[in-house]
Amino acid sequence: MAKSKNRPACLSARDRASFAFPTIKDRVPIIVCKIIDLLYRHRSVYPDTDSIKQAIELMSKLRYEIATDKPFSNIEDGREDCSVWNEYKDKMGVRTDQGELLAPSWFQTSWLYAECYAYRRLWEAMGSTTNPKYRSLDFFEIQKQESFCGSWTSIKALIQTVEGIHKSNPKDSGSMAKNFLNLLKVSLWGNKCDLSISSGVATSFQGDPTLQVGALQPNLIVDHSRAVWDHLSANQGGIVDIILDNVGFELVSDLALADYLVSTGLAKKVRIRAKNQPWFVSDAMAHDIKWTINAMETGGDIAQNEEKTTEGKVKATDSTALRWRQFLESGLWEVSEDNFWTYPHFYGEMKEKDPTLYQSLSEAQLLIFKGDLNYRKLVGDLNWDPTTSFEESLLGFHPAPLVTLRTLKADVVTSLDAGQAEELTLKDPKWMINGSWAVIKFCSRIDLI
Structure with a gap:
């Protein structure tokens, strides 16, 4: 990929000291193995075992290609985005002195591209089976649902907080800022529950999340939450978009924030933007939102020894689920699966590509x-100096005011103060990759050159 004069290089698994190297060497292959194992163990539930066997064979081939650093091949499952991926492969190739175009390979190209390509190849494995029924199979579904169930105690605690806000009038001007900031930070820290970072092992958020926000405040290394509140409170009644990440507790925390936005009038509509295919193990798709609301309605059935009402439903969560259904039916919430979120491009390319x-x-x-x-897609997954301004690192992407809620799980970050990265390294050498540190970074609309 061409690099501008002042643009740093892409993070890449060719750098053995980076987190990209163990991701491509170990974490991604382990994720592939877990999918193969799940499909094999649950093959009895699929009527066409030959197609499942075919998908497993293609996934095994993918694992071998990663281990041996094979060049990337074209995506050939006939889906509408094939040309996008194949054109990007050619763009990321290297031209030899003899004019030959060499395809990128796992350890020699951009980490962001390689990791995204791995998930698209998994989707290709399902799309290439002889049975068209399996083209839409979410092979991460079991792991996603286990993540939700493992966080059930924390989910209930959060929903009790949400219901308490509704009972005490969510539009009370004296408490709106406090409630918003609390829910924003719960949504942030819900991002700790990421199955791709744990190589597909079910993770959960433990304890009452609303009580942990204060304790986690010292680990919030950039906190523009007050600026986000000031912006929304001064511009109430517009559209707010939430570009989702993970399912489980994090998705519930995102929906709790969306609930507060429309219930208070801070937003006239919340557009919830999900992935259109299984992605990075636990990334949310539209059907995950539906499943989550259903599970909240019958929550006592997914966890043992839960206290139920006489109607057999868990207290609080069922009324919340009903309200969320009404938001969807009325159009106050709108869910979409936009193709671009699962393209290989960083977001600075969106204006041209989508x-x-x-x-x-x-x-x-x-x-x-x-x-x-x-x-990572906002800042291009480049090896930025940590003191680079967030505005510069957005690489021209700025359709509207934006905020990023992120726990750090990759060795890229911008907008830190001078010396801050060095101080954090002394406190925690793995602060950029272990998910224990976070940023809330707000950027108002600006004119970019």
Whole structure:
């Protein structure tokens, strides 16, 4: 990929000291193995075992290609985005002195591209089976649902807080800022529950999340939450977009924030933007939102020894689920699966590659980007100096005011103070990759050159 004069290099697994190297060497292959194992163990539930066997064989081939650093091949499952991926492969190739175009390979190209390509190849494995039924199979579904169930205690605690806000009048001007900031930070720290960072092992958020926000405040190394509140409170009644990351507790925390936005009138509509295919293990798709609301309604059935009402439903969560259904039916919440979120491009390329989506985003009063992958795509996954301004690192992407809520799980970050990165390294040498540190970074609309 061409690099501008002042643009740093892409993070890449060729750098053995980076987190990209163990990700491509170990974490991604382990994730592939777990999917193969799940498909094999649950093969009895699929009527066409030959197609599942075919998918497993293609996934095993992918694992071998990663281990041996094979060059990337074209995506050939006939889906509408094939040309996008194949054109990007050619763009990322290297031209030899003899004019031959060499395809990128796992350890020699951009980390962001390689990791995204791995998930698209998994989707290709399902799309290439002889049975078209399996083209839409979410092979991460079991792991996603286990993540939700493992966080059930924390989910209930959060929903009790949400219901308490509704009972005490969510529009009370004296408490609106406090409630908003609390829910914003719960949504931020919910991002700790990421199955791709744990190589597909079910993770959960433990304890009452609303009580942990204060304790985690010292680990919030950039905190522009007050600026986000000032922006929304001064521009109430617009559209707010939430670009989702993970399912489980994090998705519930995102929906709790969306609930507060429309219930208070801070937003007239919340557009919830999900992935259109299984992605990075636990990334949310539209069907995950539906499943989550259903599970909240019958929550006692997914956890043992839960206290139920006489109607067999868990207290609080069922009424919340009903309200969320009404938000969806009325159009106060709108869910979409935009193709671009699962393209290999960083977001600075969106205006050219998907101008329709860029224009749609420009209608929003605020864009809320959740999680580490969205952050990496915002800043191009480049080896930025940590003191680089967030505005510069956005690489021209700025359709509307935006905020990123991210726990750090990749060795890229911008907008830190001079010396701050060095101080954090002394406190925690793995602060950039272990998910224990976070940023809330707000950027108002600016004119970019």
